[in-house]
Amino acid sequence: MTETAPPARRGRRPMSERRRALQRLEISRAAIRLFRAHGVAATSGEDIAHAVGLSARTLWRWFRTKESCxxxxxxxxxxxxxxxxxxxxxxxxxxxxxxxxxxxxxxxxxxxxxxxxxxxxxxxxxxxxxxxxxxxxxxxxxxxxxxxxxxxxxxxxxxxxxxxxxxxxxxxxxxxxxxxxxxxxxxxxxxxxxxxxxxxxxxxxxxxxxxxxxxxx
CATH class of the missing domain: 1.10.357.10 (Tetracycline Repressor, domain 2)
Incomplete structure (x- = not known):
C-alpha cells in the first residue's frame, strides 16, 4: 500500500541546494536498503527517517510517498x-x-x-x-x-x-x-x-x- 505524506509544515530555514541533494541521496539509499531487506509494504516512512536520523516530518517535506524516496x-x-x-x-x-x-x-x-x-x-x-x-x-x-x-x-x-x-x-x-x-x-x-x-x-x-x-x- 502506498504511504502518502501528511501536509507539509512551514518555518524551517532552507538548506543549501547541495546539502539538500546529498541528504535526499542518503535517504534514498536507506530507503532502498530497507525495501530490499524487508519489502516495500513492511517499510514505513518512519522506518526510513529513523535509518538516517531524521524526523518523519522532515522526510515527508522532501518526498511525497515512501516509494518516491x-x-x-x-x-x-x-x-x-x-x-x-x-x-x-x-x-x-x-x-x-x-x-x-x-x-x-x-x-x-x-x-x-x-x-x-x-x-x-x-x-x-x-x-x-x-x-x-x-x-x-x-x-x-x-x-x-x-x-x-x-x-x-x-x-x-x-x-x-x-x-x-x-x-x-x-x-x-x-x-x-x-x-x-x-x-x-x-x-x-x-x-x-x-x-x-x-x-x-x-x-x-x-x-x-x-x-x-x-x-x-
Missing amino acids: VEPVLSLATDAFTASLSRWPEGRPLDEHLLADYRAPDGSGPDDGELVFAVLRLSHSEPALRAIWLVVQERAEPVLAAILAERLGRTSDDVGVRVQAAALNAALRIATEDIAAATADGQEPPVDDLVARLSAAVRAAGHGIADPGPAPR
Whole structure:
C-alpha cells in the first residue's frame, strides 16, 4: 500500500541546494536498503527517517510517498548516461564512445550501482517503484534532447532530435533493466558487462544520430 505524506509544515530555514541533494541521496539509499531487506509494504516512512536520523516530518517535506524516496538513486543512472553523452567527441560513433567513456552510476556511495539494480528488480512486483523509474526516465529525455540538439546544430524541439533522444533513453532503460535482471540481489555486475550492453542498445537505437541529414523546412 502506498504511504502518502501528511501536509507539509512551514518555518524551517532552507538548506543549501547541495546539502539538500546529498541528504535526499542518503535517504534514498536507506530507503532502498530497507525495501530490499524487508519489502516495500513492511517499510514505513518512519522506518526510513529513523535509518538516517531524521524526523518523519522532515522526510515527508522532501518526498511525497515512501516509494518516491528511490528517485535520487535512480537518477544516478540517467545522470551517468547524460554526462557521457555530453563528452561525446566529433568523429566517433556513440556506441564506441560509450565503451571507452561511460562510467557506472555513482553518487560516491560504494553500492550506488547495485542499489539502482535493486530498485529495478523490486519494480517487477511493485508498480509504484516502476512508476518512479519511468518518471526519472521521462525527466532525462529533454536533457538528452538538449545535448543532441547542440551537437547536431538543431533545436531541442526538432522532431528528429526528440525521437533520437527518446530512442537513446529507451536504450538506457532496456540495458539497465537487462543488467538488473541478469544479476542476483546484492551482486554488483561487472562494469564491462553493463557498458557492453548499453553500447549495443545505443547502437541499435542510434541509426541516423551521427548524420541526421538536413532539418525539415
